[in-house]
Amino acid sequence: MNTRNHEHYTDRTAYDAIKAADKPPNAARETVENMRREANKRGFEVFGRIKLRDMKTGKIYR
Structure with a gap:
């Protein structure tokens, strides 16, 4: 994300x-x-993006 406005x-x-x-x-x-910690304990590595959806609001967190 850029810290400058439209006038730079x-x-x-x-x-x-x-x-x-x-x-x-x-x-x-x-x-x-x-989730990452549990995967590591079991010998796995999370290397991709995990997306979560709030079941109440429907908002997706990436």
């Missing part, structure tokens, strides 16, 4: 706001980490 000036505030809005909730991040 550095716009750190907008960058931080967009980055925070795009961040998945803790539950999604913890779930992915638990």
Whole structure:
């Protein structure tokens, strides 16, 4: 993601706001980490992207 606005000036505030809005909730991040940890315990490696869908909202986290 670029930290510059459409006029090519550095716009750190907008960058931080967009980055925070795009961040998945803790539950999604913890779930992915638990999946990776469990795979490693069993001798597997997760090398691709894991997608999760919130069953209540339908939102997909990548």
